[in-house]
Amino acid sequence: MKNNNKQDLLWIYRKMKTSRYFEERMEKAYMEGKQPVFNIGAGPVPGEMHLSNGQEPAAASMIVHLTNEDTVTATHRPHHQAIAKGVDLKKMTAEIFGKKTGLGKGKGGHMHLFDPNVKFSCGGIVGGGIPHAVGAALANKKKGTDRVAVAFIGEGAVNSGAFHESLNLAALWNLPFIVVVEDNAWGISVAKDKSTCVPTNDVRAAAYGIKGYEVRDNDPLEMYRVSKEAVERARKGEGPSIIEIETYRYLGHFQGDPELYRPKDEVSKLRANDPIERLKKYLLKETLASEDDIKALDQQILKEVDNAYEFAINSEYPEPEAALEDVFV
Amino acid sequence: MKNNNKQDLLWIYRKMKTSRYFEERMEKAYMEGKQPVFNIGAGPVPGEMHLSNGQEPAAASMIVHLTNEDTVTATHRPHHQAIAKGVDLKKMTAEIFGKKTGLGKGKGGHMHLFDPNVKFSCGGIVGGGIPHAVGAALANKKKGTDRVAVAFIGEGAVNSGAFHESLNLAALWNLPFIVVVEDNAWGISVAKDKSTCVPTNDVRAAAYGIKGYEVRDNDPLEMYRVSKEAVERARKGEGPSIIEIETYRYLGHFQGDPELYRPKDEVSKLRANDPIERLKKYLLKETLASEDDIKALDQQILKEVDNAYEFAINSEYPEPEAALEDVFV
């Protein structure tokens, strides 16, 4: 865990920016072979692609408080958390490209990234990962460690039965468990007020007698502060929390989403309030970093991401018959 | 709906007592063919048998506010609600005896009683009936009626995913829906504090922005008052409610339950505080009924129940081949 505030904020900047660069490249890679006519199954990166541009604070400002031994479960939109959690970027990229050097040897794909070295997993079923984090928290407690488990979900997932069962279990057993709700206002095309009977999900903490936190306006600093408290409480055995952060989805639900359901100017307003830019300004203002520092950092990030793509692109595809392996260990 | 207080209370007494008599006979009928050695599959009433002795106020004091057009869904422990809702007692008894004159022609059994004439249903999957009541409430609203739908469940069912999804839907769509949680302290052998992370489930109303009510000590009068308010609110379009009533399970989870998990003197304490006796005393004290009135009523009840058993016992069993019918209408 990083204790130094400056270091932490720089770390958060770095992770957010890495995720952003990573996804900007992914947006392009995904469109290869899909032009002029978009075909979801074509190109080097086929299948659904859910990007998290705009949602970076939710991941980085929480995960800065975690170590490799803490567990994170994520969703169909997992890149920003994976990157913050320190998932092997080369293998992750290779997995998304369907290569045999990928995290899952090309079997998982972008929605199914597993890196046990840093205790990261995700999945394509809404709500499905929450109980896994509860189970990890249970294991942490059984082993007598102070490790925590954090489940990241979207605001849409809060209305799944899995959420409720998991939260009750975590609270009942007083587990070191936190759920971060990334409220990006939409569950595909369904607006939050058409899916959720309460305005913010922190109030649902009352149903479990646990702590509920609300972070407004996608604020990386407030998310940092709140997450710190929740993680410390969890480590000390003070029980689970719900953190809901109001965050922004810049892109469609998946790439190729026509977004006809969405007000035309919504995204430009969100983009004008970009959390990475805001953090950068803050770092400069507080003289935690200079323009040169940031530039240097950005260069490093660029290189790291480029290396990952290079690795992925240059890796080999699996043999077709490899499909038959790894069902059982 | 009965508006007159005296009539209502007498109605409640009648329904509670009918259920009590009905189940006391059932307890005996169930043990036929199961002595000296208990065999769950033997006798005229085989299979699991969940009795509700002690829990009558939950049902009668709510359902007094309902009409035949309002919907009730119940659980694996459905007799007290079924009787209060006015389910055809003869056909219900015949169903439990597996006769072809039964509600379901002997196909359903005690956990699966359906009487569409009075909009009653139940089922053997914990939590499974809650969404059905939501759907009935939705239909009521779509049709522009002021009918309500009430889901009865045990405190154990509150921790099922179905509960959460249903409550969110009901609140989101502002449906005329009420859930009555019969907190009988146990889910089979699991005590409430080993299943539920909050002491009472009315607090979970906060997760849905709806009304939560708590009724202590199995009180039929308080349940009557609270239910009245909840039903009136639902009819007026003021939205769903959760009512949790602290109630008593006199018997084992099912007949034959060894109950080794249960403190020895628990039941005798509960029985000393019997809600039917308490209501009777109240009726007498307030001179809403005389001893003779009660006796006459009791005689009527006895007769009604006896008739139902006679009908059931004298009815014929289905043909074996009838098993192949009614899969599709």
Place this chain on the structure above:
Amino acid sequence: MEATKEKTRKLTGSKAMAQALEQEMNRDESIFVMGEDVGKYGGIFGSTTGLYDKFGEDRIMDTPISETGFIGAAIGAAAEGLRPVVELMFVDFHGVVMDQIYNHMAKIPYMSGGHVKLPITLLTAVGGGYSDAAQHSQTLYASFGHLPGMKVVAPTFPHDIKGMLISAIRDDNPVVFMFHKTLQGLGWMDQLDASLGPVPEEAYTVPLDKAKVVREGKDVTIVGAQMMTVEALDAAKKLAERGIDAEVIDLRSIKPIDKETILKSVEKTGRLVVVDEDYYSYGITAEVSAIVASEGFDYLKVPIVRLAIPDVPIPYSRIMEKFVIPDAKDIINAVEKMVTA
């Protein structure tokens, strides 16, 4: 009533679905649609395209991601006399709601002795082939076909899609209506000839329990459903060039299976290949093989051949996914071996 010729034009699978829904909803006010993104979005796979604008949010209802809640609610609403059409976006998600589907929707009519009717149509998208990986590419035909109390259909061509959807909606029983993503004719997926076909303008029905011989032949019977029917037809064309005359049966109904059509065909050909985009064990290839091995045993000249997804989750990477999903080439290989054997 099967369709008449007049006013027939070509529609995609998704347009055929939307048209069926529209016509039925106009006819019967008790029909309404619930599901995730069925509103303004028009259904992720286009099943409700345009309907939100026509019927409004009371009849085309977007729901939260609460499949147990809203599919369970369809049961309650159906018991009250409405006719819900509910969409489970991907069949892969059935695991979060299977209890409502198989223990309640499918059994309440029976457990009530036929006194409760549940006229529910459950729409769900099936199929892979576009690298959507293990949790979004399944067909799961047999997971539904195995369980009693539901009619389960999986039409292939737009004509049957419309006709069977209308039959499903009009049926007083629960019907699981599986539509194949690739056969919806969506602009953003593989373009397939089979996904565009003649669809009469007026409402018509196609029976829910009848397979269809989509190509007559005398040397071998190939049974498939949806994309496997398409692959079988493709294989048959190529086999014809090599002098092998294959009969292709489009199953259409997963439950009940139309035994008569299959047995009649095998009686003629003496050879059977069953091909399935679902998992191998306990799947369509098992059930169809068993039907013939017990009821048409004497017709068989050679062992039955089963082609299906081997018992592995569906891998993401294209080359592995292609390897596990049977295609025309696999069918041709199997048939050639059989015929020369």
Place this chain on the structure above:
Amino acid sequence: MEATKEKTRKLTGSKAMAQALEQEMNRDESIFVMGEDVGKYGGIFGSTTGLYDKFGEDRIMDTPISETGFIGAAIGAAAEGLRPVVELMFVDFHGVVMDQIYNHMAKIPYMSGGHVKLPITLLTAVGGGYSDAAQHSQTLYASFGHLPGMKVVAPTFPHDIKGMLISAIRDDNPVVFMFHKTLQGLGWMDQLDASLGPVPEEAYTVPLDKAKVVREGKDVTIVGAQMMTVEALDAAKKLAERGIDAEVIDLRSIKPIDKETILKSVEKTGRLVVVDEDYYSYGITAEVSAIVASEGFDYLKVPIVRLAIPDVPIPYSRIMEKFVIPDAKDIINAVEKMVTA
């Protein structure tokens, strides 16, 4: 290692389960049990009898009625290196948690390229015959057998129950362990000879993928699992009196099915009856028939006979329930017809 003779005594199915659990939990501290009423109650069907007193509530954990929550939690705990044994009280309840079982538990090892191990044993009670009606009497063998990524076993006799449960717990993969209520030898159910049998005291394993010939014979092969094995043995005894010598195979493993044992037997007998307490369509009778029709076709002298629960929910009333569940009489009738045909 199969069992040795010494220190063998008779145990019921449930005692065999509890003993397996106890011995394994003593051996390996990372094993723990979660489920509804597994604590003081000892499991509704006795699977954890006495264990709460021995291991305490940290290792024998009662849970809320939150199957998705706690079975999902088993996945998370297994990924962290623990070895959870979780009980789904009745298999009939799988519908509330199937997503965690089939999309996560069964697929994560594969999707992770083998990097995540999930050594989970999922216990679940199956079977009818005591009038517990449509939502509490199913076996659903094929609902699990159809889906990839799980080993699925259904042992019959106490010896196999103990040995296969130990194998399941030691296996690094998810294993669905189905135990039949009537074969648990519980005091409050039908008393059955088969539910009491010799069980060695020490820990031993029985393979998870091998069927067993439990009666040798030369005229006909009868394949069943659990109660259907018991009925088949009963039928075989009576058939022997009529001069028909039946071979009975106890399937034991639902997935994978041990083809070799079945094919070898049919090669000898030329006749096959498959009998199943699960639903007919897409069930064990389908899969076993298909295996033989495709891989042992030439062995068959007569059509295969399939006996299973017709495609109806399980009715409550005893007379109807008995009608739908196959029994020795049904098997005898089928075999007699086959042999004289």
